[in-house]
Amino acid sequence: MSIISVTPLSQALSLGAIFLLTLVIPKVLRWRARMNKTLNMNCLHSSTPYLPWAHPDFSHPTEVPGDSRNMLEKSSGRLPKGDTSFFLAVHFYAQARTIYVNGQAFKIPHIDRWEVVVSGKEMIEDMKKASDMDLSFVEALRESMQSDYTLGAAPAQDPYHIAVVRTPLTRNLGARFDDIREEIVLAMQDQIPAKGVDHYDSPILCPIIFGEASEWIKVPMLYTVMKIVSRTSNRFFVGAPLSLYASSRQMFLLAVKRATKHLEPLILERLRKEEEYGSSEWPDKPNDLISWLLDEAQGERRNNIISNIVLRVLHINFGAIHTTSITFTSCLFRLAGNPELVQILREEVEPIIKELGWSKATMGQMKKLDSFMKETQRLSGNVGATSMNRMALRDFTFSNGTVIPAGTIVSVASYAMNRDDEIYEEADTLNPFRFSNMRAQEGESTKHQMAGLDPSYMLFGGGRQMCPGRFFAVNELKALLAHVLVTYDLKFENGGEYPPDEWQGASVNPNRSAMVMFRKRAA
Template sequence: MANLTLILLYTGAVTILSYLKGIWSTVIPAHGGADWPFAYYFVALRVILRPQHFFASIYASTADAVVRIPAPGAWDNVLSFNSAVDQMFQSRWTLHGSRSVFEHPIHLAAMSKALGRNLDRCMPDLYDEVVHACEEAFSAMGEDKWRSVDATTLSHFLVARTNNRVFVGLPFCRDPQYTAHTIGLPSRLFVRGSLVRMIPEFLRPYLARFVSGQQRELGAAIAFLRPILEQHAEQHRQSQESGNPTVDRDLITSLLDALPADERTVEELAVRIMLTNTLPATFNTNNALTALLYDLADYPEYIPAIRAEAHRLLRTRAGAAVSAPTKAELDSMPHLERFIRESQRLNGTSAGALFRRVVAPNGFVFSDGVHIPHGAVICVPGMASVTDNANYADASTFNPYRSTAGARAASTSLTHLTFGHGRQACPGRFFTVVQLKLLLAYIVLHFDIRPGWGDGDEDGKRPKDVFLRFLRFPSMAGKCWCGGGRSGLPRRIVLV
């Protein structure tokens, strides 16, 4: 009992001293009066409950300054993306038993190779899955029959199916259990990462395994993927020996090309596919597609122009595509391009953006002399910058035609941060935009989308977005009422 008391006293002392050192060893001012321990927790609660308003107040009062804000488990300072993601998901404990995944993030280069430079090669598979997934999702619709579908559930299904067609190919992309696994993975990892962050770092080797679910996630992924991973690995080995490179269009082949020979194991491949399928590929695209469906319902005046482009491009009849479009053809749809970019501007930027973690041992010094210590996670106000009238005229108004002809949905700037900016901008953004274009074009061409706000909302308005810490999600309360119209007319989707 005495030993336990000493351990608890020691733990408490270390925690308090670490906190005081973090507060008093920096000259960066704290926003919101959070310099003292008790005030810290009140301000942290404000950050958790209303991050968009907290960041907006920072942006309004100190737009060009660096300030500290409290967050559970660490101080986040308003200023390596991979390290920031590692910190968010605590991947050492939730995804893999080592830091090799983020110390050597070859999956990012593999994603860029498979999904960035070879989009035309994967276009036939991607479009085929768009058609197949959409028809399956709406298969219960018929003449004058209606059913209710959660908008987020619909988006998750369509995104997971189309992602997995390119990532792992047929038949696994259509396996209902694997689809369900990949749909739930991002939220599970985020929640478990948040729980792990609450554990003091020196106790994580002992306690993290009780909340991380690492072995369950890795075991489930391996159970699904082992056959196809082993098949690809054998084909890759044979192609290396024969000197004939493989021409598969999926992510696995690119990972095998990038991994050293001694790391081409089922476990290593599985964990990197899981990671690729989490934040960049599924999480962001889910939110983007849900927001796009809401925007189509909110602003139906833009649908005719988009539908005309889709009809000209997809050349479909009764759901059967004559041919898959090329990327160049998709890029020739200015109405769809601008609609997606504007939707991303207003819906795709979270309270905080450009998250980076200082990995240099001596920290980072800004040009004005402000020093950011090693290990700090820094970001910039995201929503506040894209709704600033100094950056956009009438910034809070949805207006796709504000975009200039050269502004693409995948392009980034200091005032358009959906995909980040600079050298560490999302490498999969070109694939994501192509995926969204195909899904949206097919849906607009074959379905009549109408707003039904009011049935579930007393104000008769679109369901409000929700925030979890600094992240932003479209409301999960929105539903799609789907049904068949009269013969020869588009099937209907009413978003409520």
């Protein structure tokens, strides 16, 4: 009887075939079923528009009726036969910022799913009014970012940290403002020194930043801002000296390991204090994010408490640092390219600080600065091409009859709305005091603020799931910019202008390589 020899190659091929049959193929079939479900949805009007793409300046979308690969079929809202979702998905990721058809819904193909994009006041209001059981931000985040695997599953399964951000964190802004202010001063001294420096934690950047010993220094803006914002935010979250170890550039798994090393002793000490005093209230209890999270984590939430608290601190960092950093960077770019604007803002900021000092209440008096920040974000589109992402947990019907099947991701075409002349006069032009001028009108003094409710302004989303940390973000931004205005002069080298933003599909960041020159103002 002959013996059949099995080579390592044949073993590998056999295992590969088994893997395909048991894991990959079922996943592909489920994916196709999901795509077919949304492909055949009758959620769009019979007048479903062509998919719009932009002119070369990416400002005003236009229709391309002759190109069937770039349009949705008018008659049924389906893709033209013969096209694949893959190629249109690639096109979407190249041109995402141009999508906009006012007051209508249309669907965009991604590599693995469809996304329905809406615009117009009526449909946006429907999304804002929807309950968490109908349209869920948390589930949209879990799906689009696969956050169970990239950011940890526990915070998404029981997001009690959102209630912490909404209530105790926001309420303590005034009480903890001195810490925010102190860390801004220290972080700026380290990252943007007035003249020369004897140390820097990135030796590679030393010759680029400092070069010759001169009055002006050149700073890589986005990189530097991320370090400043990380330190400032974490001074408020976990206090000094842990804020010095904050980093926004680590892979999440490495960040979990590093954060656990620093936070575990603090968490264990506070649990020991609770046991010693038999209460969650004890003398000299720190007023910070760890305490607020522990207060919220009662009952079964105390299981695996170290990991749960660490993951939630990192989740809040993830939400706080990225958007604040890109908005702050965009504001600095606008100031560097508009010296006359710097002077106008100083004339508002300096007298207020001289009279009231540095406090949360002081920040609320800076109406022109608030308007400038909001206008910069509106024009730069720091949330990307779309915002207010939600997942339909059950079939959802808009007031105009559009039906979104359960499992569909829905979003708002926010970038294009911000560039719409029907919403904003001369929408493509920077008008830094657009919103403060609106507030100056009778009966409008409390409206049009950056952190306030605005049906046309999507930075913080809207409705029940509006960003709970927006008040912290806006006050932190004001404190950062006010400090720059009173401390530094800034400009682009050789009189440069606002550097082009960098788009990756539907996401946008300020230019990552742009430099800004700083010098300390004369006392």
